[in-house]
Amino acid sequence: MPDLGIYIHIPFCVRKCSYCDFLSFSAGEETGKDYLDALICEIREKGPQYRGYIITSVFIGGGTPSSVPSGHITKILRTVRENFEVSEDCEISMESNPGTLTEEKLKEYKKAGINRLSMGLQSASDRELSWLGRIHTFAGFLASYDLVIKSGFKNVNIDLMYGIPGQTKASWEKTLREVLGLNPRPTHISAYSLIVEEGTPFYEIYGEAAGGRENGKDPERQYPPLPSEEEERNMDKITEDILSKYGYHRYEISNYAKKGFECRHNLRYWKRGEYLGLGLGAASFTDNIRYRNTDDLSVYLRRGFRKEDYQVLSEREQMEEFMFLGLRLTEGILTDEFERVFRKPFPKRYWDVIYRYENLCFIELEDSPEGLRVRLTPKGRDISNRILSEFLFDP
Numbered sequence: 001m002p003d004l005g006i007y008i009h010i011p012f013c014v015r016k017c018s019y020c021d022f023l024s025f026s027a028g029e030e031t032g033k034d035y036l037d038a039l040i041c042e043i044r045e046k047g048p049q050y051r052g053y054i055i056t057s058v059f060i061g062g063g064t065p066s067s068v069p070s071g072h073i074t075k076i077l078r079t080v081r082e083n084f085e086v087s088e089d090c091e092i093s094m095e096s097n098p099g100t101l102t103e104e105k106l107k108e109y110k111k112a113g114i115n116r117l118s119m120g121l122q123s124a125s126d127r128e129l130s131w132l133g134r135i136h137t138f139a140g141f142l143a144s145y146d147l148v149i150k151s152g153f154k155n156v157n158i159d160l161m162y163g164i165p166g167q168t169k170a171s172w173e174k175t176l177r178e179v180l181g182l183n184p185r186p187t188h189i190s191a192y193s194l195i196v197e198e199g200t201p202f203y204e205i206y207g208e209a210a211g212g213r214e215n216g217k218d219p220e221r222q223y224p225p226l227p228s229e230e231e232e233r234n235m236d237k238i239t240e241d242i243l244s245k246y247g248y249h250r251y252e253i254s255n256y257a258k259k260g261f262e263c264r265h266n267l268r269y270w271k272r273g274e275y276l277g278l279g280l281g282a283a284s285f286t287d288n289i290r291y292r293n294t295d296d297l298s299v300y301l302r303r304g305f306r307k308e309d310y311q312v313l314s315e316r317e318q319m320e321e322f323m324f325l326g327l328r329l330t331e332g333i334l335t336d337e338f339e340r341v342f343r344k345p346f347p348k349r350y351w352d353v354i355y356r357y358e359n360l361c362f363i364e365l366e367d368s369p370e371g372l373r374v375r376l377t378p379k380g381r382d383i384s385n386r387i388l389s390e391f392l393f394d395p
Helices: 029-050 070-083 103-112 126-132 138-150 169-180 201-206 229-245 264-270 297-301 315-326 335-342 348-359 384-389
Strands: 003-010 054-062 085-096 116-122 156-162 188-193 249-252 255-257 275-278 283-286 289-293 307-312 363-368 371-376
Touching: 003 070, 003 264, 029 070, 029 275, 029 297, 054 070, 054 264, 070 085, 070 103, 085 264, 103 138, 116 126, 116 138, 138 156, 156 169, 156 229, 169 229, 188 229, 229 249, 229 255, 249 264, 264 275, 264 315, 275 289, 315 335, 315 384, 335 371, 348 363
Parallel strands: 003 054, 003 275, 054 085, 085 116, 116 156, 156 188
Antiparallel strands: 188 255, 249 255, 275 283, 283 289, 289 307, 363 371
């Protein structure tokens, strides 16, 4: 049976963070219940359409899934199992916010089958957390992490963010050291650089209209400047240097894991595996077709499970995705795999880009038992967006 991943979107948050551009918002108890009913309805409707698939990963994201009653999560996962063929070793992940976890919730998550928990820490500095608009403190995170471990979770990811307002190389290193001082240490660490997205409060402060990386201004307070691009590169470098010494390997540009604890669901995205999105605005990819659910809550609550932004990928677009998604992985891509998938020689125009960046030491080639491997060097990862964009052409 072909395998499939399922992404389930819970759009609700206690409070939206200043940098967040995800589809999320706060809502009352009644809206939350109405949303659960609509989501259950969608799961039941979509299940029969995927009878030939086996589900090997489920990812519950948001928003903040841990902000809703834990009974909602239990009902969602029970409905998934009733309507889809779920593998016995299915990776079931859920995002959580330290300010919303309780012992009772964690016990119910475990009982519901969640076996991988992702915790959004971002920083060990309360000052930096304040600038980000987070609802928790570092002490609050420590208390939540202790509850997570005592509840029996053995596969835990910690989300961290660098390049945030007022952050220095020293404070970022302190955050890394604090996380590595946890007992037991997390099995997975995601370390992302802050991106100032249009439509967020941070864009009003740090965006183009505010002068880029200059000090932003707010009616109530002065925000500190963002770190420079050079400082961000240094933060990225010390992340890999420090985490590698503790047994974490970098398997994707922003993700580090202990051996065997790479996120199965996220690897599906980078390797163009198929997945079904359930919930408001959730994206899907099956049969080389990409689409998403409506992001209009009122429509979704009326059971408007229509497909929007429906795109049948051309062969050219499939090739582009193979390259720019695969090269995000530190293992890179195999030219032989490309030729097996597309049944044609590896394009000359791709070779032109590869050789040019190889000469600049941004890309390296390796003869492996599986075939010729192409991957970014550490130097190349610093300018990954620029390099990956060069594969967006008709070969």
